[in-house]
Amino acid sequence: MIELDGVSRLFDGVPAVEGMSLRIERGEICVIVGTSGCGKSTTLKLLNRLLACSSGTIRIDGQDIAELDAERLRRRMGYAIQHTGLFPHWTVARNIGVVPRLLEWPAPRIEARVRELLELFGLPYASFADKFPSQLSGGQAQRVGVARALAGDPEILLMDEPFGALDPITRESLQNELLRIQARIHKTIVFVTHDLDEALKLASRIVVMDRGRIVQHDTPSRLLEQPANAFVENLFGQGERGLKRASLQRVGACMLPLQGAAPAVSVGAEDSLRQALSLMLWHRTGELCVRDAEGRALGVLPIGAVLQGPRA
Amino acid sequence: MSRRPSALRPWLAPLGWLLLLLAAVFWLGELEALFRALEPSARTLIYPRASFARLLLNHLAIVAAAALLAVSLGLAAGILVTRTWGRDFLPLVSQVAAIGQTFPPVAVLALAVPLLGFGSLPTVFALLLYGLLPVLRNTLAGLQGLPAEVLEAARGIGMAPLRVLLEVELPLAAPVILAGIRTTLTVTIATAAIGSTIGASTLGDPVIAGLVNGNSAYVLQGALLIGLLAISVDSGFDCLQRLITVR
């Protein structure tokens, strides 16, 4: 659990973060969003003490981080950043193994860990371990960057726009991968981004920041439904709010039991309502058949159910 | 390991030059007949006051002393002023390094004499002073030119400052620093030869003596040896640099 209590940070007397209080629960993905210069990256760097707080305290599991040794603290937290920051003179394996080596793990354990992480990110050990960062594609390098952040098995993972420099397709597949991996490892993740769709997709809770202050801290759907003020409303695209919310909701939660013949057009139960809507518009139909991953018909999704949203 | 068969090949050029230098040092004295053609009227044709091997060793000793000091001081200063607590000195030091390189080496050499008198000591001192600048400049350029995100990642991962310096900053800046050291060596070897004029015994001696006495055989002998020495060292460094910047 991470707690920020009245945290401020000044640069040359100008506040970049001001009076920030926040509680991040164990195992959640907390995404900090805001326009550039709003203080979101600064907040992240305060957490691992790359920057010091000008005032206020940050506690991790009840312990004030100012009292801890900065380097030990950082080794307990994974850190992944936009341009990966991979060490260009080291192989992929050495890059991933750097924190375990700092933690003085025995060599066989480091190798096993590197192997495990590479497989976890779908990068075969045999073909990637000895490559240098310059030989990787953008997506591969970013996977290695995240793998490196996870290598020391940290409780907390800090991610500063890690997918910001990737093309949309790679970005989406990495987002999916992060969710898949998080479902297995349950880290506490603090994730900074300016991409609101990314925030809505990944976050269990979103922190909206503006000019160094928290504007709203809420779940993605509540942010869409009850924006705290015009700034948040604007940020999450007034006109497209319905679609954004639909992309958070799963078809499976809205479908009705199947009665009679299945409709011709099908949608997956794990797909979002947004995708379902798109299918309806494209095929000019008001009804979809909901199927599971194996293709078995589970139910039916009429347009009325879409408008109603998930049933409680 | 698969590079094994070609591992020796890049060293062929410096090795060849080195052999040529050694051959010249030991057999130049045998070529009296050849030099006779150049200076038919001279009484002596081979520089008599010291053996070429002796001069080469002296030259190397002066260069080694000056270069070793210059590299360690330049590297140390470059590292110190790029740390957080030395950063106040960075603007001044980098400006001085830039301005200092406009001073002609001969002038620096000449100005060392009023301070330290004649001999090897002022030569080493002047070479050190002048050789410091390329190392310092390139160390600064190398350390400051590192990608910011790599340094941020290194710190964010929990590396201690010394470790960041030794494992990340210096290896990444090595090619640039090495280029500075190469410049330092080239200048040092060249200026040490001129050190003969302030009383240091180097391979410049035969050239100066030949110019003073009008004996072009001496001049040619000294010039050949100085040239071969400079080229051997430079081509050795070229290999070293290529090995390090293989990626």
Place this chain on the structure above:
Amino acid sequence: MRSPHAASNRVVLSLVALAVALLLLGDFASVQANRIAPGRGLGLFVALGPAWALAVLGALLTLAGLALRPSPARYRGMLALILLLLIQLPASLGWFIQLHIGADQPQARAGLASGCWSLLFLSLLLLIEVRQRVPAPWWWLGPGGLLLVTALLIQGGELAALALLREYASRSAAFWQALRGHLGLVGGTLGCSLLLGLALTGLIIRLPRLQRPVFGVLNFFQTIPSLALFGLLLAPLSYLAAHSPLLQSLNVRGIGWAPALLALVAYSLLPVVRNSCVALQEVAEEVLESARGMGMSRWQLFSQVRLPLALPVILEGLRITSIQAIGLTAVAALIGANGFGSFIFQGLGQGAMDLVLLGALPTIALALLADALFSGLARYFQPGGRR
């Protein structure tokens, strides 16, 4: 980031401490009864008298005081003090001569000792440091004032007893001849290497496969020490001169201006060719494309786009070349080329350090001037630099 005014300026403090220490520990200036007699060094207080000495030390300590809690206003104060320190320097020498050398000693000469030199150097370092902390377009009044006051005092004869000027006085004709020789050789080198270098650059741009061999050869020249290159040129040139009346009539010999010019041009080609190649080849592709898209002809493309963008880089190459040539011309005095080097080597031969200074200082001054000239030109031609 610390706020800029919170901490004391450690750089100024260390420089001042060093200056005070060197002034108190070393001699400030020296007196010689004649050219051959050994010099007698005098400390700051003896050399300048207590009042002047205290004023200098006071200025330095005030500087340190201001540096303890600097602010923009205090930085301007420091700058003013540094200017005063620089400008008083030649005046203090005049004062020193008045105090210690009577009119009845026409042979006596005054020399600068470590204290004087350190005060000059450290003041210049202080100037560099403080100038970066506060915008002050009048900083050049320091070095400018120093030169002006020196010139005025020389004109008025107050500094005539300075050893350097005594050396100059006894060979003023040779001095100006050396300056002409030095500038002539450097200018000739610049002209030749610019012509040859641009021709080579054009060749490389047309035939890119020549790039590697050309740079290989030019790099090779740079590696050969100057003394060796001069020496290696001696024999072939004397041979050629002995067999060619035309060369003899041009005064080409194994020593003298011919081998010097040849060697200097060989050294100068690398910076010129490298910089012009880089500059002309690395104009951004999209810039060239849009220029072609607008319908520029090849010549227009060269004269309106490539050349203006490349000019600052080419000038940087000339800057390096000229500095290098000025230093090497001094070395070329060893093979009889006329220039300030001849004073240096004569002085070294006779053990006359003031004569060495008479050669070395103008050489350094020329190099600094060339540096300033070419970096100024490069700034002027930098896109957006003309203001």
